Amino acid sequence: xxxxxxLTGLLRTSIEEQFSDIWLEGELSNVRAPGSGHIYxxxxxxxxxxxxxxxxxxxxRLRFALQEGMHVIVRGRLTVYELRGEYQIVLDTVEPKxxxxxxxxxxxxxxxxxxxxxxxxxxxxxxxxxxxxxxVVTSMTGAAVRDILAVLRRRWPALHILIAPVQVxxxxxxxxxxxxxxxLNDWGSVDVIVVGRGGGSLEDLWSFxxxxxxxxxxxSHVPVVSAVGHEIDVTLAxxxxxxxxxxxxxxxxxxxxxxAEVVERLRELTIRTGQVMSRHCAFERQRLDAAIRGVTDxxxxxxxxAQRTDDMVDRLRGIVQHLxxxxxxxxxxxxxxxxxxxxxxxxxxxxxTVPQFSKRLEGQMGAILAQHRHRTQAMLAQLNTLSxxxxxxxxxxxxHTVPAGQILHRASDVSVGQELEAQLAQxxxxxxxxxxxxxxxx
Numbered sequence: 001x002x003x004x005x006x007l008t009g010l011l012r013t014s015i016e017e018q019f020s021d022i023w024l025e026g027e028l029s030n031v032r033a034p035g036s037g038h039i040y041x042x043x044x045x046x047x048x049x050x051x052x053x054x055x056x057x058x059x060x061r062l063r064f065a066l067q068e069g070m071h072v073i074v075r076g077r078l079t080v081y082e083l084r085g086e087y088q089i090v091l092d093t094v095e096p097k098x099x100x101x102x103x104x105x106x107x108x109x110x111x112x113x114x115x116x117x118x119x120x121x122x123x124x125x126x127x128x129x130x131x132x133x134x135x136v137v138t139s140m141t142g143a144a145v146r147d148i149l150a151v152l153r154r155r156w157p158a159l160h161i162l163i164a165p166v167q168v169x170x171x172x173x174x175x176x177x178x179x180x181x182x183x184l185n186d187w188g189s190v191d192v193i194v195v196g197r198g199g200g201s202l203e204d205l206w207s208f209x210x211x212x213x214x215x216x217x218x219x220s221h222v223p224v225v226s227a228v229g230h231e232i233d234v235t236l237a238x239x240x241x242x243x244x245x246x247x248x249x250x251x252x253x254x255x256x257x258x259x260a261e262v263v264e265r266l267r268e269l270t271i272r273t274g275q276v277m278s279r280h281c282a283f284e285r286q287r288l289d290a291a292i293r294g295v296t297d298x299x300x301x302x303x304x305x306a307q308r309t310d311d312m313v314d315r316l317r318g319i320v321q322h323l324x325x326x327x328x329x330x331x332x333x334x335x336x337x338x339x340x341x342x343x344x345x346x347x348x349x350x351x352x353t354v355p356q357f358s359k360r361l362e363g364q365m366g367a368i369l370a371q372h373r374h375r376t377q378a379m380l381a382q383l384n385t386l387s388x389x390x391x392x393x394x395x396x397x398x399x400h401t402v403p404a405g406q407i408l409h410r411a412s413d414v415s416v417g418q419e420l421e422a423q424l425a426q427x428x429x430x431x432x433x434x435x436x437x438x439x440x441x442x
Contacts, residue, residue: 005082015080024043024073026050027070028069029042029069030068033059039053040053050088050089051081051089052074052076052089052090054066054094058091058093072096073096073097074094077090103202109211110239113236113240118214118215124243125223125242127255129257130256130257131159131191131255133160133161134159134192135184135222136193136194138196139167140163142197144227148196148251150249151252151253152255156256157259168207168208169200169207174212177208177216178216184222185219193222194225194251194255195208195224196208196251198229198248210236217241224241224243225243225244226251231247276323277324280320288312306376309376320361320365392425393425399423401414401421405421408420416434416435417433417434
Protein backbone atom coordinates (compact mmCIF):
# COMPACT_ATOMS: atom_id res chain seq x y z
CA UNK A 1 0.00 0.00 0.00
CA UNK A 2 1.29 3.53 -0.96
CA UNK A 3 0.96 6.80 0.81
CA UNK A 4 -0.24 9.88 -0.99
CA UNK A 5 3.27 11.31 -1.00
CA UNK A 6 4.73 8.09 -2.41
CA LEU A 7 2.12 7.95 -5.15
CA THR A 8 2.63 11.61 -6.01
CA GLY A 9 6.39 11.08 -6.17
CA LEU A 10 6.01 8.09 -8.49
CA LEU A 11 3.69 10.08 -10.77
CA ARG A 12 6.12 12.97 -10.81
CA THR A 13 9.04 10.76 -11.78
CA SER A 14 7.04 9.04 -14.49
CA ILE A 15 5.70 12.28 -15.95
CA GLU A 16 9.09 14.05 -15.92
CA GLU A 17 10.75 11.09 -17.67
CA GLN A 18 8.12 10.94 -20.43
CA PHE A 19 7.56 14.70 -20.91
CA SER A 20 10.97 16.25 -20.25
CA ASP A 21 10.89 18.48 -23.36
CA ILE A 22 7.54 19.36 -24.90
CA TRP A 23 6.02 22.17 -26.97
CA LEU A 24 2.53 23.50 -26.28
CA GLU A 25 0.28 26.08 -27.90
CA GLY A 26 -2.45 27.90 -26.03
CA GLU A 27 -3.91 31.07 -24.58
CA LEU A 28 -2.57 32.71 -21.42
CA SER A 29 -4.86 33.47 -18.49
CA ASN A 30 -4.48 34.22 -14.76
CA VAL A 31 -1.04 35.79 -15.33
CA ARG A 32 0.66 36.70 -12.03
CA ALA A 33 4.13 38.16 -11.41
CA PRO A 34 4.85 38.40 -7.65
CA GLY A 35 7.89 40.08 -6.17
CA SER A 36 9.93 36.87 -6.31
CA GLY A 37 10.44 37.39 -10.06
CA HIS A 38 8.65 34.13 -11.00
CA ILE A 39 5.66 34.27 -13.37
CA TYR A 40 2.61 32.04 -12.84
CA UNK A 41 -0.16 31.57 -15.39
CA UNK A 42 -2.60 29.13 -16.93
CA UNK A 43 -2.28 27.81 -20.47
CA UNK A 44 -5.61 26.80 -22.01
CA UNK A 45 -7.46 25.95 -25.19
CA UNK A 46 -11.18 25.57 -25.88
CA UNK A 47 -11.68 22.51 -23.63
CA UNK A 48 -8.67 22.11 -21.31
CA UNK A 49 -6.12 23.99 -19.28
CA UNK A 50 -2.83 23.44 -17.45
CA UNK A 51 -0.95 25.45 -14.87
CA UNK A 52 2.39 26.90 -15.95
CA UNK A 53 5.29 28.54 -14.17
CA UNK A 54 8.21 30.55 -15.54
CA UNK A 55 10.92 30.76 -12.93
CA UNK A 56 12.97 33.90 -12.52
CA UNK A 57 16.05 32.54 -14.31
CA UNK A 58 13.95 32.11 -17.47
CA UNK A 59 11.67 35.12 -16.94
CA UNK A 60 14.56 37.62 -17.14
CA ARG A 61 15.23 36.50 -20.70
CA LEU A 62 11.78 37.59 -21.91
CA ARG A 63 11.84 40.61 -24.25
CA PHE A 64 8.08 41.19 -23.89
CA ALA A 65 5.45 41.17 -21.14
CA LEU A 66 3.03 38.27 -20.78
CA GLN A 67 -0.57 39.47 -21.02
CA GLU A 68 -4.03 38.00 -20.53
CA GLY A 69 -5.46 36.43 -23.68
CA MET A 70 -2.12 36.30 -25.49
CA HIS A 71 -1.71 33.31 -27.81
CA VAL A 72 1.72 31.74 -27.29
CA ILE A 73 3.89 28.76 -28.15
CA VAL A 74 5.85 27.47 -25.12
CA ARG A 75 8.59 24.93 -24.49
CA GLY A 76 9.19 23.26 -21.16
CA ARG A 77 9.00 20.11 -19.07
CA LEU A 78 5.99 18.55 -17.41
CA THR A 79 6.10 17.95 -13.64
CA VAL A 80 3.88 17.51 -10.58
CA TYR A 81 3.51 20.12 -7.85
CA GLU A 82 3.42 17.66 -4.94
CA LEU A 83 2.01 20.09 -2.38
CA ARG A 84 -1.33 20.18 -4.20
CA GLY A 85 -0.95 17.03 -6.28
CA GLU A 86 -1.36 19.04 -9.51
CA TYR A 87 0.59 18.54 -12.66
CA GLN A 88 2.04 21.66 -14.33
CA ILE A 89 4.52 22.69 -16.99
CA VAL A 90 7.76 24.48 -16.10
CA LEU A 91 8.45 26.85 -18.99
CA ASP A 92 11.85 27.52 -20.51
CA THR A 93 10.85 29.69 -23.48
CA VAL A 94 7.72 31.60 -24.52
CA GLU A 95 7.11 32.99 -28.00
CA PRO A 96 4.04 34.95 -29.14
CA LYS A 97 2.14 33.22 -31.92
CA UNK A 98 2.01 35.06 -35.25
CA UNK A 99 4.50 37.81 -34.26
CA UNK A 100 8.12 37.74 -33.19
CA UNK A 101 9.10 38.32 -29.59
CA UNK A 102 11.25 41.32 -30.48
CA UNK A 103 8.49 42.92 -32.53
CA UNK A 104 6.02 42.42 -29.70
CA UNK A 105 8.49 43.84 -27.18
CA UNK A 106 9.00 46.80 -29.53
CA UNK A 107 5.27 47.53 -29.72
CA UNK A 108 4.72 47.13 -25.97
CA UNK A 109 7.62 49.41 -25.02
CA UNK A 110 6.64 51.97 -27.67
CA UNK A 111 3.10 52.13 -26.32
CA UNK A 112 4.28 52.51 -22.73
CA UNK A 113 6.86 55.24 -23.46
CA UNK A 114 4.46 57.11 -25.73
CA UNK A 115 1.92 57.18 -22.90
CA UNK A 116 4.55 59.00 -20.82
CA UNK A 117 4.83 61.67 -23.51
CA UNK A 118 8.44 60.85 -24.40
CA UNK A 119 7.69 60.99 -28.13
CA UNK A 120 5.63 64.21 -28.11
CA UNK A 121 6.58 66.77 -30.75
CA UNK A 122 6.34 69.73 -28.37
CA UNK A 123 9.32 68.48 -26.34
CA UNK A 124 11.65 68.23 -29.32
CA UNK A 125 14.43 70.82 -29.57
CA UNK A 126 15.44 72.69 -32.76
CA UNK A 127 18.88 72.09 -34.24
CA UNK A 128 21.39 74.98 -34.06
CA UNK A 129 21.92 76.62 -37.48
CA UNK A 130 25.71 76.91 -37.17
CA UNK A 131 27.09 74.34 -34.69
CA UNK A 132 30.73 74.66 -33.66
CA UNK A 133 31.06 71.18 -32.12
CA UNK A 134 29.23 68.01 -33.17
CA UNK A 135 29.20 64.90 -30.98
CA VAL A 136 28.98 61.47 -32.63
CA VAL A 137 27.90 58.31 -30.76
CA THR A 138 28.58 55.20 -32.87
CA SER A 139 31.01 52.34 -33.40
CA MET A 140 34.52 53.16 -34.58
CA THR A 141 34.66 50.04 -36.76
CA GLY A 142 31.53 50.47 -38.88
CA ALA A 143 30.90 52.31 -42.13
CA ALA A 144 28.56 54.76 -40.38
CA VAL A 145 31.34 56.69 -38.64
CA ARG A 146 33.29 57.01 -41.89
CA ASP A 147 30.24 58.31 -43.74
CA ILE A 148 29.42 60.82 -41.00
CA LEU A 149 32.99 62.17 -40.78
CA ALA A 150 33.33 62.45 -44.56
CA VAL A 151 30.13 64.47 -44.94
CA LEU A 152 30.83 66.73 -41.95
CA ARG A 153 34.37 67.60 -43.11
CA ARG A 154 33.25 68.20 -46.68
CA ARG A 155 30.42 70.56 -45.72
CA TRP A 156 32.18 72.49 -42.91
CA PRO A 157 35.96 71.87 -42.82
CA ALA A 158 36.57 73.87 -39.62
CA LEU A 159 33.99 71.92 -37.60
CA HIS A 160 35.08 70.39 -34.29
CA ILE A 161 33.98 66.73 -34.14
CA LEU A 162 33.89 64.79 -30.85
CA ILE A 163 33.43 61.00 -31.18
CA ALA A 164 32.19 58.82 -28.32
CA PRO A 165 32.95 55.24 -29.45
CA VAL A 166 30.48 52.59 -28.28
CA GLN A 167 29.27 49.12 -29.10
CA VAL A 168 26.12 49.32 -31.21
CA UNK A 169 25.16 45.65 -30.86
CA UNK A 170 25.15 43.20 -27.96
CA UNK A 171 23.99 43.07 -24.37
CA UNK A 172 26.03 46.06 -23.13
CA UNK A 173 25.46 48.26 -26.19
CA UNK A 174 22.38 50.04 -24.85
CA UNK A 175 24.09 50.97 -21.59
CA UNK A 176 27.18 52.24 -23.45
CA UNK A 177 25.09 54.40 -25.79
CA UNK A 178 23.21 55.96 -22.86
CA UNK A 179 26.46 56.65 -20.99
CA UNK A 180 28.02 58.23 -24.10
CA UNK A 181 25.03 60.57 -24.52
CA UNK A 182 25.32 61.64 -20.88
CA UNK A 183 29.08 62.19 -21.24
CA LEU A 184 28.66 64.44 -24.31
CA ASN A 185 26.03 66.47 -22.44
CA ASP A 186 28.44 66.88 -19.52
CA TRP A 187 31.20 68.00 -21.90
CA GLY A 188 29.56 71.42 -22.07
CA SER A 189 30.59 72.63 -25.53
CA VAL A 190 28.74 70.15 -27.75
CA ASP A 191 26.04 71.86 -29.87
CA VAL A 192 24.36 68.80 -31.44
CA ILE A 193 24.74 65.00 -31.17
CA VAL A 194 24.42 62.36 -33.89
CA VAL A 195 23.71 58.82 -32.63
CA GLY A 196 23.41 55.88 -34.97
CA ARG A 197 24.84 52.92 -36.86
CA GLY A 198 24.53 51.10 -40.18
CA GLY A 199 21.68 48.83 -41.21
CA GLY A 200 20.79 45.39 -39.87
CA SER A 201 18.03 43.15 -38.65
CA LEU A 202 15.64 44.04 -35.84
CA GLU A 203 17.82 42.06 -33.45
CA ASP A 204 20.98 43.82 -34.68
CA LEU A 205 19.38 47.23 -34.10
CA TRP A 206 17.78 46.28 -30.78
CA SER A 207 20.14 48.31 -28.59
CA PHE A 208 18.51 51.47 -30.06
CA UNK A 209 15.12 50.16 -28.88
CA UNK A 210 16.20 49.76 -25.26
CA UNK A 211 14.46 51.93 -22.70
CA UNK A 212 17.74 53.22 -21.24
CA UNK A 213 18.72 54.66 -24.63
CA UNK A 214 15.33 56.29 -25.19
CA UNK A 215 15.39 57.94 -21.78
CA UNK A 216 18.98 59.14 -22.30
CA UNK A 217 17.95 60.83 -25.56
CA UNK A 218 14.94 62.47 -23.90
CA UNK A 219 17.09 63.66 -20.97
CA SER A 220 19.69 65.25 -23.27
CA HIS A 221 19.70 69.06 -23.17
CA VAL A 222 21.70 68.98 -26.41
CA PRO A 223 19.62 68.30 -29.57
CA VAL A 224 19.97 64.68 -30.74
CA VAL A 225 19.73 63.41 -34.34
CA SER A 226 19.13 59.67 -34.78
CA ALA A 227 20.55 57.84 -37.81
CA VAL A 228 19.97 54.13 -37.25
CA GLY A 229 20.19 51.75 -40.19
CA HIS A 230 18.58 52.49 -43.52
CA GLU A 231 15.49 54.52 -44.37
CA ILE A 232 13.17 51.54 -43.84
CA ASP A 233 14.57 50.81 -40.36
CA VAL A 234 12.66 52.43 -37.48
CA THR A 235 13.72 52.30 -33.83
CA LEU A 236 12.42 53.82 -30.62
CA ALA A 237 15.48 56.09 -30.65
CA UNK A 238 14.06 57.66 -33.82
CA UNK A 239 10.80 58.51 -32.02
CA UNK A 240 12.65 60.05 -29.06
CA UNK A 241 15.25 62.01 -31.06
CA UNK A 242 14.76 65.67 -31.93
CA UNK A 243 15.28 64.76 -35.60
CA UNK A 244 15.28 61.40 -37.37
CA UNK A 245 17.59 61.01 -40.38
CA UNK A 246 17.15 58.05 -42.78
CA UNK A 247 20.90 57.32 -42.93
CA UNK A 248 24.10 58.38 -41.11
CA UNK A 249 25.14 60.47 -44.13
CA UNK A 250 21.78 62.24 -44.13
CA UNK A 251 22.21 62.99 -40.41
CA UNK A 252 25.56 64.68 -41.09
CA UNK A 253 23.94 66.76 -43.84
CA UNK A 254 21.14 67.79 -41.48
CA UNK A 255 23.35 69.10 -38.65
CA UNK A 256 25.72 71.40 -40.58
CA UNK A 257 25.26 73.68 -43.62
CA UNK A 258 27.65 74.00 -46.54
CA UNK A 259 30.26 76.72 -45.91
CA ALA A 260 30.13 77.96 -49.51
CA GLU A 261 26.36 78.37 -49.25
CA VAL A 262 26.74 80.42 -46.05
CA VAL A 263 29.24 82.73 -47.78
CA GLU A 264 26.83 83.17 -50.69
CA ARG A 265 23.99 83.96 -48.29
CA LEU A 266 26.12 86.67 -46.64
CA ARG A 267 26.89 88.18 -50.04
CA GLU A 268 23.21 88.21 -50.97
CA LEU A 269 22.36 89.77 -47.60
CA THR A 270 24.81 92.62 -48.24
CA ILE A 271 23.28 93.26 -51.68
CA ARG A 272 19.73 93.14 -50.33
CA THR A 273 20.62 95.56 -47.53
CA GLY A 274 21.94 98.07 -50.05
CA GLN A 275 18.84 97.67 -52.23
CA VAL A 276 16.50 98.21 -49.28
CA MET A 277 18.37 101.35 -48.24
CA SER A 278 18.30 102.73 -51.82
CA ARG A 279 14.57 102.10 -52.17
CA HIS A 280 13.90 103.70 -48.80
CA CYS A 281 15.92 106.81 -49.73
CA ALA A 282 14.11 107.08 -53.08
CA PHE A 283 10.75 106.76 -51.36
CA GLU A 284 11.57 109.45 -48.82
CA ARG A 285 12.92 111.67 -51.64
CA GLN A 286 9.58 111.30 -53.48
CA ARG A 287 7.72 112.23 -50.33
CA LEU A 288 9.93 115.31 -49.96
CA ASP A 289 9.33 116.39 -53.56
CA ALA A 290 5.58 115.89 -53.16
CA ALA A 291 5.59 118.03 -50.03
CA ILE A 292 7.41 120.85 -51.84
CA ARG A 293 5.03 120.74 -54.84
CA GLY A 294 2.08 120.98 -52.46
CA VAL A 295 3.22 124.29 -50.91
CA THR A 296 0.49 127.00 -51.23
CA ASP A 297 0.88 130.73 -51.73
CA UNK A 298 0.26 131.55 -48.07
CA UNK A 299 3.25 132.11 -45.84
CA UNK A 300 2.09 130.07 -42.89
CA UNK A 301 1.34 127.05 -45.13
CA UNK A 302 4.79 127.34 -46.67
CA UNK A 303 6.42 127.55 -43.28
CA UNK A 304 4.43 124.54 -42.08
CA UNK A 305 5.48 122.57 -45.16
CA ALA A 306 9.11 123.54 -44.59
CA GLN A 307 8.87 122.35 -41.01
CA ARG A 308 7.35 119.04 -42.11
CA THR A 309 10.11 118.71 -44.68
CA ASP A 310 12.74 119.18 -41.98
CA ASP A 311 10.98 116.62 -39.81
CA MET A 312 10.88 114.12 -42.65
CA VAL A 313 14.54 114.75 -43.41
CA ASP A 314 15.40 114.17 -39.75
CA ARG A 315 13.36 110.98 -39.74
CA LEU A 316 15.00 109.86 -42.97
CA ARG A 317 18.43 110.57 -41.55
CA GLY A 318 17.53 108.65 -38.38
CA ILE A 319 16.18 105.70 -40.38
CA VAL A 320 19.24 105.63 -42.63
CA GLN A 321 21.52 105.92 -39.64
CA HIS A 322 19.63 103.13 -37.90
CA LEU A 323 19.89 100.93 -40.99
CA UNK A 324 23.60 101.67 -41.24
CA UNK A 325 24.21 100.93 -37.57
CA UNK A 326 22.06 97.79 -37.72
CA UNK A 327 23.81 96.68 -40.89
CA UNK A 328 27.23 97.27 -39.34
CA UNK A 329 26.27 95.35 -36.21
CA UNK A 330 24.97 92.39 -38.22
CA UNK A 331 28.05 92.36 -40.43
CA UNK A 332 30.35 92.69 -37.40
CA UNK A 333 28.49 89.86 -35.66
CA UNK A 334 28.85 87.63 -38.71
CA UNK A 335 32.50 88.65 -38.99
CA UNK A 336 33.16 87.65 -35.37
CA UNK A 337 31.37 84.31 -35.83
CA UNK A 338 33.23 83.53 -39.04
CA UNK A 339 36.62 84.77 -37.81
CA UNK A 340 37.07 81.60 -35.76
CA UNK A 341 36.37 79.59 -38.93
CA UNK A 342 38.88 81.51 -41.12
CA UNK A 343 36.30 82.99 -43.60
CA UNK A 344 37.38 83.73 -47.17
CA UNK A 345 38.72 87.07 -48.37
CA UNK A 346 35.59 88.09 -50.24
CA UNK A 347 33.70 88.58 -46.96
CA UNK A 348 36.38 90.96 -45.65
CA UNK A 349 36.31 92.92 -48.92
CA UNK A 350 32.53 93.17 -48.70
CA UNK A 351 32.67 94.46 -45.12
CA UNK A 352 35.30 97.08 -46.11
CA THR A 353 32.82 98.73 -48.52
CA VAL A 354 30.24 99.43 -45.83
CA PRO A 355 31.97 102.59 -44.37
CA GLN A 356 32.57 103.93 -47.90
CA PHE A 357 28.92 103.42 -48.81
CA SER A 358 27.88 105.13 -45.55
CA LYS A 359 30.02 108.22 -46.25
CA ARG A 360 28.80 108.44 -49.86
CA LEU A 361 25.15 108.15 -48.73
CA GLU A 362 25.59 110.85 -46.08
CA GLY A 363 27.18 113.14 -48.69
CA GLN A 364 24.29 112.62 -51.11
CA MET A 365 21.75 113.32 -48.36
CA GLY A 366 23.55 116.58 -47.48
CA ALA A 367 23.43 117.72 -51.11
CA ILE A 368 19.73 116.92 -51.38
CA LEU A 369 18.96 118.86 -48.20
CA ALA A 370 20.95 121.90 -49.35
CA GLN A 371 19.19 121.92 -52.74
CA HIS A 372 15.70 121.82 -51.24
CA ARG A 373 16.51 124.48 -48.61
CA HIS A 374 17.74 126.77 -51.42
CA ARG A 375 14.50 126.22 -53.36
CA THR A 376 12.42 126.97 -50.24
CA GLN A 377 14.27 130.25 -49.58
CA ALA A 378 13.78 131.36 -53.21
CA MET A 379 10.02 130.72 -53.01
CA LEU A 380 9.80 132.69 -49.74
CA ALA A 381 11.56 135.65 -51.37
CA GLN A 382 9.15 135.52 -54.34
CA LEU A 383 6.15 135.44 -52.01
CA ASN A 384 7.41 138.50 -50.11
CA THR A 385 7.66 140.40 -53.40
CA LEU A 386 4.08 139.57 -54.46
CA SER A 387 2.46 139.90 -51.02
CA UNK A 388 -0.24 142.61 -50.61
CA UNK A 389 1.33 143.55 -47.29
CA UNK A 390 4.47 144.63 -49.13
CA UNK A 391 2.36 147.02 -51.31
CA UNK A 392 0.72 148.53 -48.21
CA UNK A 393 4.14 149.04 -46.73
CA UNK A 394 4.97 151.44 -49.57
CA UNK A 395 2.18 153.90 -48.46
CA UNK A 396 -0.87 152.52 -50.20
CA UNK A 397 -4.16 151.56 -48.59
CA UNK A 398 -7.15 149.36 -49.43
CA UNK A 399 -10.72 150.80 -49.16
CA HIS A 400 -13.76 148.64 -48.65
CA THR A 401 -17.37 149.34 -47.75
CA VAL A 402 -18.92 149.01 -44.31
CA PRO A 403 -20.30 146.58 -43.34
CA ALA A 404 -20.27 144.55 -46.60
CA GLY A 405 -16.50 144.71 -46.80
CA GLN A 406 -16.48 145.10 -50.64
CA ILE A 407 -13.18 146.44 -51.98
CA LEU A 408 -13.53 149.77 -53.92
CA HIS A 409 -12.06 150.27 -57.38
CA ARG A 410 -13.94 153.44 -58.65
CA ALA A 411 -15.17 156.65 -56.99
CA SER A 412 -18.57 156.14 -58.53
CA ASP A 413 -19.06 153.03 -56.37
CA VAL A 414 -19.70 155.22 -53.24
CA SER A 415 -22.00 158.07 -52.24
CA VAL A 416 -21.65 161.13 -50.00
CA GLY A 417 -22.03 160.29 -46.32
CA GLN A 418 -21.20 156.58 -46.79
CA GLU A 419 -18.80 155.05 -44.27
CA LEU A 420 -15.65 153.35 -45.58
CA GLU A 421 -12.83 151.44 -43.91
CA ALA A 422 -9.20 151.91 -44.98
CA GLN A 423 -6.67 149.08 -44.50
CA LEU A 424 -3.14 150.47 -43.95
CA ALA A 425 0.17 148.68 -43.55
CA GLN A 426 -0.24 149.14 -39.83
CA UNK A 427 -3.81 149.50 -38.55
CA UNK A 428 -7.20 150.53 -40.02
CA UNK A 429 -9.16 153.84 -40.42
CA UNK A 430 -12.94 154.46 -40.58
CA UNK A 431 -13.77 157.30 -43.02
CA UNK A 432 -16.94 159.20 -44.16
CA UNK A 433 -17.36 160.32 -47.79
CA UNK A 434 -17.90 164.14 -47.93
CA UNK A 435 -17.52 164.59 -51.70
CA UNK A 436 -17.38 162.37 -54.78
CA UNK A 437 -15.43 163.67 -57.76
CA UNK A 438 -12.98 162.65 -60.47
CA UNK A 439 -10.04 163.00 -58.06
CA UNK A 440 -11.88 160.76 -55.52
CA UNK A 441 -11.39 163.23 -52.64
CA UNK A 442 -12.85 161.98 -49.32
